Amino acid sequence: MKINKIYGLFIGLMVLMVSSCDPIVDEEYLENTTDIAGVELVATQSTPGGxxxxxxxxxxxxxxxxxxNLGKALTDKFEFIYPIPGKATFTYVGTLGAExxxxxxxxxxxxxxNALDQDWYDLVGEDTAAGKTWVFNGTGGDERLWWYMSPPDNWAGVWWNAGGTCCPPFDQAGKMKFDLDGAANFTYQSGPDADQVKSSFVLDVGNQMLQINGGNILGAVECGTNASAKYQIISLTEDELILFIPNGTCGSGWTWIFKPE
Structure with missing residues (x-):
């Protein structure tokens, strides 16, 4: 009889130990509120085709x-003026709940x-489809400032005037064109007779940034190499384009100064 009691007590203790090791989990699962087909996107133009x-x-x-395409709007509803004629595709990125x-x-x-921000006309010209071509505002050895090493926090400071002294970039006589002919087009030529290399660009007016997608600007070589192809706009007027990066490959900033062709 005593053996049976001891055996029963042992079994009870074992059950208690096992049950005490089981974690108490309040499991919650994310669930989709709809599917992609159920997401309704609406685009409204203030005038037909506007x-x-x-x-x-x-x-x-x-x-x-x-x-x-020109940036991201962290909202469900967004109004803007689009600078490019033709068919535009806009994307909503979101979550259904679980995916x-x-x-x-x-x-x-x-x-x-609707008129664009003036920066667009300064960059691509009044005839946005025809576009506008920019070149360096200087030539090798002219002692002027147009392609030079800068402090990381001061585009106007000069640590080394590479373009105006000894070492201009190989594409110093090249050109680059911005236009809005059906898309935001960027065309690069390393020299007057060189092949045209076409890609695209994004002008972020609000943050004063210029991004080249799938290409790069004149002088994006050596210490001016810029893997991100994103440039801070220091000045953009009808007659001047100044771009700057704070972190060139030589551990410094780098500055570009262009003028219309």
Whole structure:
């Protein structure tokens, strides 16, 4: 009898020990509130075919942002003036609850009936489809400042005037063109008779940044090499374009000064 009691007590203790080792987990699972087909994207133009556009994600319970090609808008509804005629594709990036998704909407822009920010006209010219060509504002050995090493925090400071003294870039006589003929087009030529290399660009007016996608500007070599192809705009007027990076490959800043061709 005593053996049975001891055996029963032992079994009880073992059950208690095992149950005490089991964690108490309050499991919560993310669930989708809809599928991608259920996400409603709406694009409204202020005039038929016009370039003032409102993008809206109209489905409740979805969060995300708009990629409108010129930047990102961290909101479900966003109004802007688009500078490029033709068919534009805008992307909403968000979460359904348990998974991320991307969905696009197309808008046809037939007329630039709303004026662009002046920076666009300064960069690409008044005839935005024809575009505008820029060249270095100097030539090798002219002792002027147009391609030089700068302190990381001061574009105007000069640590080494490479372009104006001994060591201009190989493409010092080249040119680069910006236009909005159906897209934000960037064309690079290393010299007057060199082949044209075409890519695209993004002008971020609000943050005063210029980004080249799939290409690079004149003088993006040696200490001016810029893997990100993003440049801080110091000055952009009808007659002058000054670009700067604080972290060139030589452990310094680098400055470019261009003029219209």
């Amino acid at each position: 370039n003032k556009i409102t993008l809206e994600m109209a489905t409740p319970g979805i969060t995300g942002y708009w990629d409108y 991320f998704f991307e969905k696009t909407i197309d808008v046809q822009i037939d007329q630039l009936d």
